[in-house]
Amino acid sequence: MMATYRVERDSMGEVRVPAKAYYGAQSQRAVDNFPVSGQRMPMPVVYAVALVKGLAAEVNAGLGVLPPPLGEAISRAAREVLEGKFDDQFVVDVFQTGSGTSTNMNVNEVLANRANELLGKPLGGNAPVHPNDHVNRCQSSNDVIPSAIRIAARRELSDRLLPALVALRDALSGKAEEFSDVLKIGRTHLQDAVPVTLGQEFSGYASQIDHGIRRVRATFADLEELPLGGTAVGTGLNAHPEFAARTIAEVAGATGIPFRPAENRFEAMGAQDPLVAASGALxxxxxxxxxxxxxxxxxxxxxxxxxxxxxLPSLQPGSSIMPGKVNPVILEVVIQVAAQTIGNDATVTVGGGLGVLELNVMQPVMARNLLESVGLLSSSTTMLASRCVAGIAPNRARCAELIEQSLAMVTPLAVRIGYDKAAELAHEAYHTGKTIRELLTEKGGLTADEIDRILDPRTMI
Incomplete structure (x- = not known):
């Protein structure tokens, strides 16, 4: 069996390409010829491709379409890739052919070279293990890459994003309970409204995150459909009839995720709607x-x-000119991450619409943007929960002061004196600068106890 699937966390963004890639020499030449961004394919996708290749080699050996010694060598090489031993060999730019063929061949080449080395042969040759004839047996870039992207996305969502969101939801829920007795003024349209508790406000935030968790989980079922076995256009040409089902079952066993053959390979290769849906949830x-x-x-x-x-917790000085000023740094980080995620989704959506005939030709950039969003949201959400929400404290005196000053405190009077008279009272309070309580006391007609009972914010929540 393959080694446990694992993901390199710091592989996205700009990287320094090694001067010489011994296991991926052909791939290095591709980088030299097409240096677009300096950003590599996200390593979670590379690892997913390697996982598929290693398991496919084992399956092919069992099916009799690959000599067992070669299958074992490829499988062992793939295990080493999953252990992170060859990260610097996956050098092709993420902005490449839309099918991801460059990445598929980069992995094929590295695995073939390492397998040959394990079999006692020098690097640089294609024997006894050939990148196409053996590592790529029963496969095509057109079915491997979309399968790998789905594997990587599904894994990253469950392993990285969901735990971060759960931690934030729980932190917000904890604050909702802690602040349940803190009365404050509510606001609608940025104007004073009737009172709420600070706990109720935070409970709304916690529920938002909980609903987000549900929406992310709702994308899992479609991501778990793999088009592996469709080869070039979905027909399965040159693949053993049992290859897909057996290999996908092995992928499911290795990852602990219920991956299964796509209901329709033509849909799963010609379109990438599950990636669009996942990005939409993000x-x-x-x-x-x-x-x-x-x-x-x-x-x-x-x-x-x-x-x-x-x-808020004070984390760092916020001004280069105003001494003692502290800005809400983490919150601004989160807002910027949210903006980037929304922008990434636009690209993923456009990519989903460019499933041209039998093949989507935007897969690398879709993978890049989707996984970048997962990484950014995971990191910023973790920071928001642990370094901001956990340290939030209420200003009870300020909350009470603003309730007393609010013109919205006239609202419960509307059922006693009518809406129009209550509105007149609010206008008078606004223009005189007096509180509703002060005006009621001046005008008489209500005892102090009655005023206290009417204006008690606890009766309004």
């Missing part, structure tokens, strides 16, 4: 995070000349 999470981060910035604004109902 966009939804990003929108939630942007709303929550904005709210926390507003509620903590000040500290003296803003709303100031909550205090």
């Amino acid at each position: 966009k939804g999470v990003a929108a939630s995070l942007m709303k929550i981060a904005h709210d926390l910035r507003i509620l903590s604004s000040g500290p003296r000349c803003g709303i100031g109902e909550i205090s």
Whole structure:
């Protein structure tokens, strides 16, 4: 069996390409000829390709279409790739042929060279293990790459993003309970509204993240359909009839994820709708995070000349000119990540629409953007939970002060004196600078106890 699937975390972004790639010499020449961005294919995709190749070699040996010694050598080479021993050999630019053929061949070449070395042969030859004839047996870039992207995306979502989102949801839920007795003024349209508790406000944030978790999980079933075995156009030409089912079963066993053959290979190769759906779910999470981060910035604004109902942990100086100023750094990081995720989704959506006839030709950039969003959301969400939300504290005195000053406190009077008279009272309070309580006391007609009972914010929530 293959080694446990694992993912290199710091492989995205710009990388320094080694001067000489001994196991991937042909791939290095491709980089030299087409140096577009300096960014490699995300390593989770490379590892997924290697996983497929190693398991395919074992299956092919069992089916009698690959000599067992060659199958074992390829499988062992793939295990070493999954252990991270050859990361610097996967050098092709992520902006490559739209099918991902360059990455497929990069992996084929590295595995063939390493397998030949394990069999006592020098590097650089194609015997006894050939990159195409043996490593790529029963496969094509056209079915391997979309399968690998789905494997990588499904794994990254469950292993990285969901734990981060669960931690944030739980942190927000904890604050909702902690702040359940903190009365404050509500706001709609950025204007004063009737009271709520700070706990109720935070419960809404926690529910947003919980719904985001559900939407992410809802994308899993489609990502688990693999078109492996479709070879060039979905027909399965040159593949053993049992190859796909057996190899996908091995992938499921190695990853612990219920991957299964695609219901329709033509759909799974000609379109990449599951990636679009997954990216859409990430966009939804990003929108939630942007709303929550904005709210926390507003509620903590000040500290003296803003709303100031909550205090954020102080992490670093926020101004190069104003001594003592502290900015909501983490919240601004989260907002920027959310914006990037939304932009990434636009590219993934366009990519999904460019499934041209029997093959989608935008797969590398779709993989890059989707996995970048997963990584950014995972890291920023973890930081938001542990270094911001966990340290938020309420300013109880400020919350009580703003409730008393709010014109919305006139609302419960509407059922006693009518809407129009209540509105007149609110306007008078606004123009005189007096509170609703002060005006009611001046006008008489209600006892102090009655005023206290009517204006008790606890009766309004």
